Amino acid sequence: MELLSGADMLIRSLQDEGIENIYGYPGGAALHIYDALFRQDKVKHILVRHEQAAVHMADGYARATGKPGTVLVTSGPGATNTITGIATAFMDSIPMVVLCGQVASSLIGEDAFQETDMIGVSRPVVKHNLSVRHPQDIPETIRKAYHIASTGRPGPVVVDIPKDMTTPNERYEYSYPKKVKLRSYNPAVRGHSGQIKKAVDMLLAAKRPVIYAGGGVILGKATEQLTELTRLLGYPITNTLMGIGCYPCSDKQHLGWLGMHGTYEANMTMHHSDLILAVGARFDDRVTNATEKFCPGARIVHIDIDPASISKTIDADVPIVGPVDSVLNEMLSLVKGAKEKPDADALAAWWKQIDEWRAFHGMRYETSDDVIKPQEVVEMLSRLTNGEAFVTSDVGQHQMFAAQYYKFDKPNRWINSGGLGTMGFGLPAAMGVKHTHPDDEVLCITGEGSIQMNIQELSTCKQYDLPVKIINLNNQALGMVKQWQDMNYESRHSQSYMESLPDFMKLVEAYGHVGIRIERKEDLEPKLKEALAMKDKLVFVDILIDRYEHVYPMQVARGSMKDMWLSKTERV
Amino acid sequence: MRRIISVLLENEPGALSRVVGLFSQRNYNIETLTVAPTEDETLSRLTVTTTGSDKVIEQITKQLNKLIEVVKLVDLTEGSHIERELMLVKLKATGSQRAEIKRTVDIFRGQIVDVTSSVYTVQLAGSSDKLDGFVQAVGTSGVLEVVRTGVSGIARGEKVLSL
Numbered sequence: 001m002e003l004l005s006g007a008d009m010l011i012r013s014l015q016d017e018g019i020e021n022i023y024g025y026p027g028g029a030a031l032h033i034y035d036a037l038f039r040q041d042k043v044k045h046i047l048v049r050h051e052q053a054a055v056h057m058a059d060g061y062a063r064a065t066g067k068p069g070t071v072l073v074t075s076g077p078g079a080t081n082t083i084t085g086i087a088t089a090f091m092d093s094i095p096m097v098v099l100c101g102q103v104a105s106s107l108i109g110e111d112a113f114q115e116t117d118m119i120g121v122s123r124p125v126v127k128h129n130l131s132v133r134h135p136q137d138i139p140e141t142i143r144k145a146y147h148i149a150s151t152g153r154p155g156p157v158v159v160d161i162p163k164d165m166t167t168p169n170e171r172y173e174y175s176y177p178k179k180v181k182l183r184s185y186n187p188a189v190r191g192h193s194g195q196i197k198k199a200v201d202m203l204l205a206a207k208r209p210v211i212y213a214g215g216g217v218i219l220g221k222a223t224e225q226l227t228e229l230t231r232l233l234g235y236p237i238t239n240t241l242m243g244i245g246c247y248p249c250s251d252k253q254h255l256g257w258l259g260m261h262g263t264y265e266a267n268m269t270m271h272h273s274d275l276i277l278a279v280g281a282r283f284d285d286r287v288t289n290a291t292e293k294f295c296p297g298a299r300i301v302h303i304d305i306d307p308a309s310i311s312k313t314i315d316a317d318v319p320i321v322g323p324v325d326s327v328l329n330e331m332l333s334l335v336k337g338a339k340e341k342p343d344a345d346a347l348a349a350w351w352k353q354i355d356e357w358r359a360f361h362g363m364r365y366e367t368s369d370d371v372i373k374p375q376e377v378v379e380m381l382s383r384l385t386n387g388e389a390f391v392t393s394d395v396g397q398h399q400m401f402a403a404q405y406y407k408f409d410k411p412n413r414w415i416n417s418g419g420l421g422t423m424g425f426g427l428p429a430a431m432g433v434k435h436t437h438p439d440d441e442v443l444c445i446t447g448e449g450s451i452q453m454n455i456q457e458l459s460t461c462k463q464y465d466l467p468v469k470i471i472n473l474n475n476q477a478l479g480m481v482k483q484w485q486d487m488n489y490e491s492r493h494s495q496s497y498m499e500s501l502p503d504f505m506k507l508v509e510a511y512g513h514v515g516i517r518i519e520r521k522e523d524l525e526p527k528l529k530e531a532l533a534m535k536d537k538l539v540f541v542d543i544l545i546d547r548y549e550h551v552y553p554m555q556v557a558r559g560s561m562k563d564m565w566l567s568k569t570e571r572v
Numbered sequence: 573m574r575r576i577i578s579v580l581l582e583n584e585p586g587a588l589s590r591v592v593g594l595f596s597q598r599n600y601n602i603e604t605l606t607v608a609p610t611e612d613e614t615l616s617r618l619t620v621t622t623t624g625s626d627k628v629i630e631q632i633t634k635q636l637n638k639l640i641e642v643v644k645l646v647d648l649t650e651g652s653h654i655e656r657e658l659m660l661v662k663l664k665a666t667g668s669q670r671a672e673i674k675r676t677v678d679i680f681r682g683q684i685v686d687v688t689s690s691v692y693t694v695q696l697a698g699s700s701d702k703l704d705g706f707v708q709a710v711g712t713s714g715v716l717e718v719v720r721t722g723v724s725g726i727a728r729g730e731k732v733l734s735l
Contacts, residue, residue: 119586120589123589123590123593124593124597127640128640129586131585131586148640182640183643183735184582184640184641184642184643184644185640306638307634307637307638308631308634308635308637308638311627311630312631315627
């Protein structure tokens with residue numbers, strides 16, 4: 001057997017795990033590991049400018065590819081800087097392994113230089129964390145970390161590695177375990193057949209059914225099964241912000257997404273339904289609005305890999321714990337074999353009603369002859385890229401506009417921080433996508449507030465040649481905060497203006513990239529085309545948009561799903 | 573409603589902090605908590621008493637089960653069970669009080685385990701209610717110090733919580 005140091009074992013374990021890309025930042029406690037990294041060329045490392053960005057890059061990579069992302073940082077500040085990124089991945093169930101250096105075991109607990117209890121600090125925002133106590137444990141620990149991160153309901157796993165676990169001249173026998181056995185961790189491999197049968201019976205008997213799909217469909221790689229089942233039944237489908245792309249947006253059965261800024265028709269359909277088939281969604285507060293008023297006439301079938309997500313906020317009538325792909329496969333074969341068919345008359349009446357709702361609002365917005373509307377920028381981008389780009393966003397109004405007006409027909413293309421709502425996510429996430437999808441168009445739709453939260457990564461983009469397109473919807477304000485202040489605080493704009501914005505053109509040029517500024521409506525299309533035509537350049541497109549625009553529809557606070565503002569003046 | 577949840581946990585560093593962290597993070601109550609290794613040294617047994625609606629209790633058991641180090645758990649209050657708690661209490665015991673306290677300790681089937689000229693130290697085991705009853709009976713004014721272990725529990729009959 002081969003003899004390797006702990007640091008070499010760590011890198012070899014990553015190789016044997018099939019990890020090709022890691023994102024990180026070196027420092028004292030991780031230096032043995034960085035040296036081992038230097039002496040090989042299978043695992044590629046991207047050096048970011050701030051550790052938070054490394055985590056978002058790994059996250060973007062994971063969301064686009066469906067594979068776990070990997071981060072490597074040092075102890076203390078290196079480790080604590082990853083926390084926001086880890087929490088972001090945790091809330092959206094993104095598989096990820098974060099390797100953190102730690103001070104030598106003999107120093108732990110002595111307030112040593114760059115010592116932080118990373119196991120303790122990360123605990124509330126990880127799926128699990130592991131500490132290495134002997135160099136020989138490294139291969140098994142790494143195997144365990146990836147196994148836990150990527151199975152069941154995925155999530156981030158932190159591995160804490162004291163420096164003396166990686167000492168160069170102490171060598172041990174290396175072998176990478178093929179399998180890992182954890183007696184206390186056995187995620188469900190299939191749903192309960194009796195429950196699935198019951199669910200299908202209810203589904204076929206429903207008069208006003210709706211399918212409500214979430215990010216779990218994308219994470220569980222079940223978009224094909226979901227699409228087939230939805231088409232077979234002919235039922236309306238809506239999805240969450242995280243589920244965008246799990247069913248083609250351009251399809252007639254698709255109602256758009258639901259919830260706080262969801263479409264009128266999706267929210268109305270949910271509220272008036274008699275049966276909701278929830279697939280890989282978690283009845284988040286941004287979806288349900290007031291839980292006691294949630295969909296009063298609906299019975300609920302809930303499929304999720306995580307039993308704790310079922311009946312957490314909304315009680316399920318038929319809970320099904322299992323992987324969405326296998327459960328949907330079983331449902332498909334039951335529906336195909338069933339004697340009873342959906343009630344055609346009831347369904348026709350239901351669709352007639354839904355089409356009326358659809359016609360009533362239809363995601364309209366007021367256009368203007370001289371001011372650029374953020375909605376039209378996104379619509380144009382969707383058209384110019386044939387709805388095929390990877391789109392990342394930050395958090396706020398621009399995020400909602402991007403999600404509402406870009407037409408995603410494929411999964412894994414819409415990449416945003418839905419659960420935690422992390423500003424600063426968009427650019428590094430886009431970098432993680434571009435790095436592994438060099439031939440695809442990658443757009444970061446952002447705002448002048450969010451982009452400044454990780455703008456230092458323009459430097460990383462230069463070093464690694466990551467020509468993403470940054471679309472800065474610049475309204476010179478923290479738009480969503482301002483919208484809430486307009487609606488709830490009599491327009492007292494407390495700390496929501498971004499005064500003294502940088503000259504973004506000079507800024508991006510200083511980082512070695514190209515800047516384009518769009519101020520006039522007539523320049524929008526030609527200049528966007530010009531930006532998209534520069535395939536090998538990072539282009540920062542700074543677009544001055546309407547400063548007063550709000551995102552609609554917007555659910556009325558503490559109301560039911562059907563209570564919405566449709567514009568600044570219309571409330572239903 | 574008060575519940576007693578018994579958990580088999582991997583006997584590993586940090587496992588306990590995950591359980592405790594979960595309760596504070598998700599705003600659940602912990603009334604008592606006891607933990608010690610079992611006859612299988614790779615496992616610890618943890619007993620937690622908590623209160624909450626059925627919905628909250630269901631979430632607590634689901635969230636506990638999600639912790640990687642939790643091997644198995646049971647809500648003892650779902651079936652008939654035995655619960656015990658141990659209390660050591662120091663009581664002021666002078667003059668005529670001494671005989672009275674001794675009688676009360678006997679009634680509660682406790683034991684006086686240490687004696688000085690002015691203090692009795694009493695050991696008492698039983699359900700939490702019984703321990704509360706004893707403290708009430710001797711009167712809080714005479715109580716100098718109380719230490720309780722928290723509840724341990726086990727199911728009645730042949731039901732066993734093991735691997």
